[in-house]
Amino acid sequence: MLSVKHNEPVEFTEEMLGKFAEIVARYPEGRQKSALLPILHEVQAVYGWLSVPAMDSVAAYLNLEPIEVYEVATFYTMFFLQPPGKFVLEVCRTGPCCLVGAERIMAHIEQRLGVKEGEVTPDGLFSWRGVECMAACGYGPVLQIGPEYTFYENLTEEKIDKLIDELKNKAEGRELTAES
Amino acid sequence: MARKLLLTHIDVPGIQTFDVYRQKGGYRAVEKALKTLTPDEVVEEVKASGLRGRGGAGFPTGMKWSFLAKPEGVPRYLVCNADESEPGTFKDRYLMTHIPHALIEGMIVSSYALGANTSYIYVRGEMMPQIRILERAIAEAKNAGFLGKDILGTGYNLELYVQPGGGAYICGEETALLESLEGKRGNPRIKPPFPAVSGLYNCPTVVNNVESIAATVPIINDGGAEYAKIGVGRSTGTKLISAGGNVNKPGVYEIELGVPVEEFIYSDEYCGGIANGKRLKAVVAGGSSVPILPANLILKTLNGEPRLMTYESLADGGFQSGTMLGSGGFIAFDEDQCIVRNTWNFSRFYHHESCGQCSPCREGTGWLEKVLHNIEYGHGSSSDIDLLVNVAKNIEGNTICPLGDAAAWPVASAIRHFRDEFEWHVSHGQEAQHRNYGLAHYADPLEPVA
Ligand SMILES: Cc1cc2nc3c(=O)[nH]c(=O)nc-3n(C[C@H](O)[C@H](O)[C@H](O)COP(=O)(O)O)c2cc1C
Ligand code: SF4
Ligand code: FES
Numbered sequence: 322m323l324s325v326k327h328n329e330p331v332e333f334t335e336e337m338l339g340k341f342a343e344i345v346a347r348y349p350e351g352r353q354k355s356a357l358l359p360i361l362h363e364v365q366a367v368y369g370w371l372s373v374p375a376m377d378s379v380a381a382y383l384n385l386e387p388i389e390v391y392e393v394a395t396f397y398t399m400f401f402l403q404p405p406g407k408f409v410l411e412v413c414r415t416g417p418c419c420l421v422g423a424e425r426i427m428a429h430i431e432q433r434l435g436v437k438e439g440e441v442t443p444d445g446l447f448s449w450r451g452v453e454c455m456a457a458c459g460y461g462p463v464l465q466i467g468p469e470y471t472f473y474e475n476l477t478e479e480k481i482d483k484l485i486d487e488l489k490n491k492a493e494g495r496e497l498t499a500e501s
Numbered sequence: 502m503a504r505k506l507l508l509t510h511i512d513v514p515g516i517q518t519f520d521v522y523r524q525k526g527g528y529r530a531v532e533k534a535l536k537t538l539t540p541d542e543v544v545e546e547v548k549a550s551g552l553r554g555r556g557g558a559g560f561p562t563g564m565k566w567s568f569l570a571k572p573e574g575v576p577r578y579l580v581c582n583a584d585e586s587e588p589g590t591f592k593d594r595y596l597m598t599h600i601p602h603a604l605i606e607g608m609i610v611s612s613y614a615l616g617a618n619t620s621y622i623y624v625r626g627e628m629m630p631q632i633r634i635l636e637r638a639i640a641e642a643k644n645a646g647f648l649g650k651d652i653l654g655t656g657y658n659l660e661l662y663v664q665p666g667g668g669a670y671i672c673g674e675e676t677a678l679l680e681s682l683e684g685k686r687g688n689p690r691i692k693p694p695f696p697a698v699s700g701l702y703n704c705p706t707v708v709n710n711v712e713s714i715a716a717t718v719p720i721i722n723d724g725g726a727e728y729a730k731i732g733v734g735r736s737t738g739t740k741l742i743s744a745g746g747n748v749n750k751p752g753v754y755e756i757e758l759g760v761p762v763e764e765f766i767y768s769d770e771y772c773g774g775i776a777n778g779k780r781l782k783a784v785v786a787g788g789s790s791v792p793i794l795p796a797n798l799i800l801k802t803l804n805g806e807p808r809l810m811t812y813e814s815l816a817d818g819g820f821q822s823g824t825m826l827g828s829g830g831f832i833a834f835d836e837d838q839c840i841v842r843n844t845w846n847f848s849r850f851y852h853h854e855s856c857g858q859c860s861p862c863r864e865g866t867g868w869l870e871k872v873l874h875n876i877e878y879g880h881g882s883s884s885d886i887d888l889l890v891n892v893a894k895n896i897e898g899n900t901i902c903p904l905g906d907a908a909a910w911p912v913a914s915a916i917r918h919f920r921d922e923f924e925w926h927v928s929h930g931q932e933a934q935h936r937n938y939g940l941a942h943y944a945d946p947l948e949p950v951a
Contacts, residue, residue, distance in 0.1 A: 347662040349576075349619075352702055354684035358667050362626060389684075396686040397667025399626050415588045416789060416846045417832050420746045453670060453850055454588040454789075455627055458830070459743060459751035470629035 322407065325368045331375040333382070337363060341382060353383050357393055361400060366468035370401035398452065399467075406441045406448035408488050411465050412476075414451030418461035422476075426462045427451060429478045433485060446492055447485070503770070504731060506719040506739050507712070508755045511599050517634065519641035522602040530721040531609045531647055535655045538721075543614035547717060549725030551737035556582055556673075556710030557788065557828040559812050562717075563725075568697040569615055570705040578706040579612045580682065581622040581714050583631075584666055584673035588789035588850060589830025592741035593711040595753040597624070597631045601638040605661065607714035609647060610721055612659050615707055619660050622711075623678050626665040635663045670854035674902050675708040677856065688856050689902035710828075712741055733759035736811035740829055742771075747835035749773035762786075762808045762815075763800050766833065779835040783919070786815055787827020789847050790907035792914030793840070794824050820914065840922050844915040845873035851908035862905040865896035869912055879934035881927045889923075890916055 325331060333341070341360055348355040360383070364375050371394050380387040394400045401409075412427050427438075430449050434442055441448045457463045460474035466488075473484060505511075515521035522528075534543050548563030569577060581604070585593040597604055604622070612620045624632050639661050642648045650658050664682055666672050672681045676690035679701050700706020716738060720728045729737045736758040745751045748766065750773040756765065765771045766781065775781050784799040785791060801808055803822040808814050812826045834843070852866035872889055875881045893909035900906070916923060926933045 347621075347660075347664075349702065352683070355664075355682060357684035358626070358681065359665055361667070362665055392686055393667070393684065397626070397669050399668035414846075415850055416843050417589050417745045417830075419843070419846055420832070420834065420838060452627075452668070453853060454586060454590075456585040456591045456594045456625070458589055458591050458745035458832070459753065460591075461745070465627060468629070470627050472630065 322369050323367055325370075325372055325375065327372055329372070329374060331364075331368070331372065331378045333364075333378060337367065338382075345383075354385060354389070356383060357385070357390065358397070361390075361394060362468075365400060369407070369468075370404045404441070407446050407492060408448075408466055410447065410449040411452045411455075411467075412449065413453070413455045413457070413461060413463050415454035415458075417454070417458035418463065421461045423462040426464075426476050426478070426481065429481055433481060446489065503755070503757050503760070504739065505755045506728075506731075507596065507603060507715050507741065508600065508753075516600055517602075517638075519602060519638065519645055522600070523645070526722075527602055528606055528642075528645075528647055530718045531606055531613075532653065534610045534613055534721050535653055535657055540614045540616055543610065543717075543721065546720055546725040547614070550716075550720040550728035551725075551732075551735065552713065552716050552720060552728065553736070553812065554710060555712035555716070555740065555829070557587065557790075559826065562709065562713050565697070565709075566615060566707060568695070569707055570698045571616065572705070576619065576702075576704050577615055577617050578701045578704055579608065579615050579617040579620040580675075580678065580701060580706060580708045581608060581620070581711060582673060582675065582678060582708050583622055583624040583628070583711045584670075584678060585628075585711070586625055586670040586673050586854075587828045587830055588847070589743060589745055589785060589832040590788050590828040591743045591745070592753045592829060594628060594631060595743075596711060596715060596741065597628070597635060601631075601634050602642070603715045603718060604635070604711055605638050605642050605648075607717045608661055609642075609652070609659060610717045611707075611709065611714050612661075613657055614717075617707075618658050619662070621662050621664050621682060621701075623664045623666060623672070623682055625672070626667050629665070632663050632665055639663070669856075670850075671856045671902075671904060674904065677902070678708060679706065686856070688858050689904075691901055731757050733809060733811050734813060736813060736826075740810070740826075742810070742829045742831050744772050744831045744833070746831075746833040747776045747779065747838070748833045749776050756810055758811050760810045762810060765810055765831070766800075772831075772833070775833060775835050777835070779837065781833060782836045782838055783834040783840065785824075785830070785832040785834075785911075787825045788830035789832075789850065790910060791825040791827045792820055792823075792910050793918065794822075794914070795918045798822055798918070799824075820910070821917075824914075839877075840915050840919040841873070841877050841926050844912055845870065845877045847911045848873050848908065851904065855904060855908070859900045859905070861896045861899040862901075862908065865892050865905070866908045868892050869896075869908065873912070876923060876926045877933065879926065879930035879932070881923075881930070883924065883927050885927065886916060886920065886923045 376390045462476040552562045553559040672687040677687040681687045696706040781796040802817045848869040852870040857863045893913045896905045897909040
């Protein structure tokens, strides 16, 4: 994931622009605004969140007013307008999952990570939040982790502990290879 | 064993791939429709099948298709609603994950019937794995000549694309979905005009649920009349039911419409009874928006008839003693569950998901959430219960889209059937405050159900 600061200008890579062009081609001539959500997802997958300069660059690319991008980015819950943790644990908090223990799982995550909902751990690795029904109610409690929205089902406290350890190792392993 | 039409080959290894799906008879419906039927004949088959929209409202699919305007020189669109966000519902995810070509095949047949040359599948953004699965399935189908230009040499062209949402329940509402697909906020449109006249890009558009579209495949293969033989009365065919909550075997089940609710809950073929040997307390039968019913009323109607899994039987008794089949999100509550806490949770959901365009919904859902929170946490007063009923009444029917109703019904029905629990919370403030999860016994034990 590339890191980007709040005021840093954002220029898209050739690879990203290629993807954008592929997306725009799905819609009729002049309807390129339809590409907005898919492109915002692509941008978020690369940077982890949507900074204002990133949204401005999307607006320029799609020939939209920046406000048209902001109003969409603020409407949909999947878009992060502040940098979250590298891994965001999104736990379903809706009724059916609560019948099978989702609240207990959220309490455990909060305690294990030591941060409240929406906050980032000091090492920048984790944040967590409750989200609404993820259409997986039969496998609850469930959580997902972007940008590929990998699913973890039938959660228990033990599974959470294991997952957090694995993600930590993964992050450290990746840093090692980057240095060597 | 019940007859399966959508999930027949779900257990076949590799059924996600084009080759295996095709070996099992897949894409025959496309061949039959494109080579031997006119688009209007396909519409007639779907009409004859009696298929009703599986997204929640149950509107007859063939009739909806026949309303599509067909002005000269204007493109028409088919948009598949794969936003699946109604709490309790997870069948579309299941179908798209395990047998994606059933949806792709249905999209081709349905697009042909409607004369659409570009179609979209709008999938909620959180289902990124399913989006990848569908994109791969589309590429495979295109490679095999079932999508693209001049399909099977018939001269029919179709491009199919997957569109991700951004995390908003309201985008399941069809006009909000179209706004979102146009790259805007998901604010529902005022109807009329209906999408059949002015939908995507102001062109005539049909929006259908994943399951409705997949159902056109067996309908074309076997004929609408055959499909209509399954089921009871105006509830024809099979239906995917998402079973969740406190059942032994949560999961997605394809039922023939007409299975008794009692059999669905207790038979080993389906839910296998209530988990941990507990008793059934209540059921939300069709996704979070439909009225909750206590155990006795979900198993039998007020007249003592066994309740069946059909549109009509579940609705028997109206909102006084009945409910709705809705999207088929079947949520079972065991004897320890707290109805007040669940009602508060659902209200929080609707408040969070209200798009905010109309004040009865925007303000009303916030009010419901707040008052229910007070009651659940032991700060409620007895007048609050009537206040909730009042607020719900004032939302219902006064909004642009049905999300307002969907927020009001769960509250009104919970109070109708479980008023004693609300009163207990009000009169036992201290105790209610210190209970974290609402999991303890406090209501009178239910009469054991026969
Ligand atoms: C708030 C709200 C949310 C909805 N969510 C969904 C959904 O997730 N999936 C769906 O198919 N229909 C949903 N619907 C129903 C759609 O508006 C529409 O009726 C349906 O997609 C039509 O398809 P069908 O006729 O095949 O059922 C929702 C409706 C409302 C009011
Ligand atoms: S009823 Fe609610 S969700 Fe629907 S348009 Fe009005 S404010 Fe938006
Ligand atoms: S309630 Fe958690 S996935 Fe549906």
